[in-house]
Amino acid sequence: MGSKKLWVGDMALRIQDIKSTNIRQIAENRSKLIHAFGALADAGAEIADENNFQDTIRTSLHLLLGSLGIMRGGVARYSRFESEMAMIAIRGLGEDFPLALGLCYEDERQFRQSGTYPIEVSQAKVLPFFQVYDQSLDNAKIDLVVPLVIRGELLGLVFLGEKASGEPYNSHDREIIRAMSRHIGVAISQRLILAELERKAEENRKLYDEMRLTYKDTVRAFAAAIDSKDKYTEGHCVRVGKYTEIIASELGWGNEEVEGAAVAGYLHDVGKLTVERKIINAPYRINAKESRELNRHPSVGYEILLPIHHPYSDVPLAAKYHHERLDGRGYPEGLYDCEIPYIAKIVNLADSFDAMTTDRPYKRRRPAAEVIEDLSRNAGKQFAPELVGALFRGILREAIGDDTDKRFRRLLGREYMETEGLVPMIKSALNNLGGIQTVSVISLG
Amino acid sequence: MTIGPEGHLPANTDANDPIADTIATRERTGNVRRIVIYAGDYLNRLSGESIERECRRRLNDGADEIVVNFSRTEVVNSIGISILTGVIDAAAMANARVIFTEVNEYTAELFEMLGLTRHIELYCKKD
Numbered sequence: 001m002g003s004k005k006l007w008v009g010d011m012a013l014r015i016q017d018i019k020s021t022n023i024r025q026i027a028e029n030r031s032k033l034i035h036a037f038g039a040l041a042d043a044g045a046e047i048a049d050e051n052n053f054q055d056t057i058r059t060s061l062h063l064l065l066g067s068l069g070i071m072r073g074g075v076a077r078y079s080r081f082e083s084e085m086a087m088i089a090i091r092g093l094g095e096d097f098p099l100a101l102g103l104c105y106e107d108e109r110q111f112r113q114s115g116t117y118p119i120e121v122s123q124a125k126v127l128p129f130f131q132v133y134d135q136s137l138d139n140a141k142i143d144l145v146v147p148l149v150i151r152g153e154l155l156g157l158v159f160l161g162e163k164a165s166g167e168p169y170n171s172h173d174r175e176i177i178r179a180m181s182r183h184i185g186v187a188i189s190q191r192l193i194l195a196e197l198e199r200k201a202e203e204n205r206k207l208y209d210e211m212r213l214t215y216k217d218t219v220r221a222f223a224a225a226i227d228s229k230d231k232y233t234e235g236h237c238v239r240v241g242k243y244t245e246i247i248a249s250e251l252g253w254g255n256e257e258v259e260g261a262a263v264a265g266y267l268h269d270v271g272k273l274t275v276e277r278k279i280i281n282a283p284y285r286i287n288a289k290e291s292r293e294l295n296r297h298p299s300v301g302y303e304i305l306l307p308i309h310h311p312y313s314d315v316p317l318a319a320k321y322h323h324e325r326l327d328g329r330g331y332p333e334g335l336y337d338c339e340i341p342y343i344a345k346i347v348n349l350a351d352s353f354d355a356m357t358t359d360r361p362y363k364r365r366r367p368a369a370e371v372i373e374d375l376s377r378n379a380g381k382q383f384a385p386e387l388v389g390a391l392f393r394g395i396l397r398e399a400i401g402d403d404t405d406k407r408f409r410r411l412l413g414r415e416y417m418e419t420e421g422l423v424p425m426i427k428s429a430l431n432n433l434g435g436i437q438t439v440s441v442i443s444l445g
Numbered sequence: 446m447t448i449g450p451e452g453h454l455p456a457n458t459d460a461n462d463p464i465a466d467t468i469a470t471r472e473r474t475g476n477v478r479r480i481v482i483y484a485g486d487y488l489n490r491l492s493g494e495s496i497e498r499e500c501r502r503r504l505n506d507g508a509d510e511i512v513v514n515f516s517r518t519e520v521v522n523s524i525g526i527s528i529l530t531g532v533i534d535a536a537a538m539a540n541a542r543v544i545f546t547e548v549n550e551y552t553a554e555l556f557e558m559l560g561l562t563r564h565i566e567l568y569c570k571k572d
Binding site: 058070 | 522555560
């Protein structure tokens, strides 16, 4: 009886032991899970943030290793093109571990099939990959290899060594490894998508640049074609394009807008293609009928340019309204100041400036002093004062050597730009134009 | 084991060197060259890798004992664990001892649970 009692007592003690062991294990498992979930949450945040790809992968590897206390590991990214795994993060694998590992078709197929299930190296010797790299994996003490498979595509591998505890990986560990590895896979996938987007964006940028170049060349060719109709004003459209560009850049416009303004200048007289050559080239003052014919060219130009899809929307408007004046005495519609599109005002000034500074069939070009005086007098009547100021500033900056492009020198000739007293004349004209221009003169010193 | 004077920050620190106030090397009697690491929060970020690099460098220079002081470390996250396993790995390769000191109770449990205590000597914080 006594021995039976003792036996019952032993049993009770053993049950108590089992209970307390279970409670300890449950508590430990809970702590492990909390720690692993922390790592998983950190990995998610790391991948969601806009971090450097290499840092993201290194951090993710740390988080994976640290979540289970794994002593060493690495992440490789797969290149299907090269059939190769390239190591992108390594911890403790030793200097001899290969940085690139080749894969054959069968390896790839098997890895894809495994999904993100960890493969035990000791039980995967049949795969060519494990036969080829048996020694390297053994030296680095790799226990598990986890294929990174996202949407059925093999993106890489994770290599994992033994746990610091020395315990084998259990099913909980494997689930945590799978979850963390998916994060790493997503990071690689995002990187690939981003790289592809960047490549396509670069391609598009190049294509756009080429198209823009072609467009600009076509516009210039068109301008030259318009100019060829008029032997006396040869190069007029090209020059107007360049003056328009200078004025726009003096106004502080961005590169795109300046380029658009130049195009508007190049094409402003496209309507003249439909005007009879003898009217354009008439070496005399044309009569009323001929004048009506000639004055149709802005509207005709607009009709020609409107159906064309320009990268800059105001090009047809510049052609239509480049003969309008602020005082409403221009044509074709007799618009007043604020009714006139701004680009048309710029082209109007550039057009007039070129007309004054080049020889025409019926009159010689006018000296610089007269041109400055004329433009100043008509500021506020025909021309917007701030535009006249912008043109003057462009000339002044070149005349005093602030602008080394020498664009006016090329367009007007060296002698014209070296007219005696040009700088004080322009400074004085700028001062007379009003407050904004006066400030600019002061800044030019 | 009590930790002694290496439990304090080294006097000669360089403000421009981010880990200068983290690592100090001291000679101990018996010709043991000891590295003292003040883990801080540094350990829990990618920048903590520099601690591991510095340890490896000093182990190469002949250090044979690494003391990691956790007096200013509230929590060690998974990155911290990974960096510490790197330090442990480096020390093992150099046959050096690793000692964790002034570890709080929660962190000590974590080290125990993950098996780090198999590779190190652990001394908890005194309450």
